[in-house]
Amino acid sequence: MITFINSAAAKTANLPFSQAVRIGDVVYLSGAIGNVAGKMELAPGGIEGESRQMMQNIEAVLKEAGLGFRNVFKAVVYLADMSEWAAFNKVYVPYFEAGRYPARTAIAAQQLILGARVEMECWADASGR
Numbered sequence: 001m002i003t004f005i006n007s008a009a010a011k012t013a014n015l016p017f018s019q020a021v022r023i024g025d026v027v028y029l030s031g032a033i034g035n036v037a038g039k040m041e042l043a044p045g046g047i048e049g050e051s052r053q054m055m056q057n058i059e060a061v062l063k064e065a066g067l068g069f070r071n072v073f074k075a076v077v078y079l080a081d082m083s084e085w086a087a088f089n090k091v092y093v094p095y096f097e098a099g100r101y102p103a104r105t106a107i108a109a110q111q112l113i114l115g116a117r118v119e120m121e122c123w124a125d126a127s128g129r
Helices: 008-013 046-064 082-095
Strands: 002-005 020-023 026-033 072-079 103-108 118-125
Touching: 008 046, 026 046, 046 082, 046 118, 072 082, 082 103
Parallel strands: 072 103
Antiparallel strands: 002 020, 020 026, 026 118, 072 118
């Protein structure tokens, strides 16, 4: 069985994709950027502002699935400028319990949607363990 998951803000935006899809015990989250929830505009504040908003957007999707960052086991991060890696991590790290960070890949991206500085997709365990 496949379950399609979208936050309330995404439902009103009527986007042509699901923010997440659950298959069995895994929730696969689409790439999220730091756009203001329900709008096609980036949060102010450069990489840190976008990263914070992106994490809040991901958190809303996880919550919609009955999960949280504690359930995330894999993340792929796309950065428009790898020199902003430290600034991204400054925002990212506090969302996870120390020592329980997801496996992660970072990729330099030439161009992201809306001119975003960062995008992240992730996988979460929904098994209830």
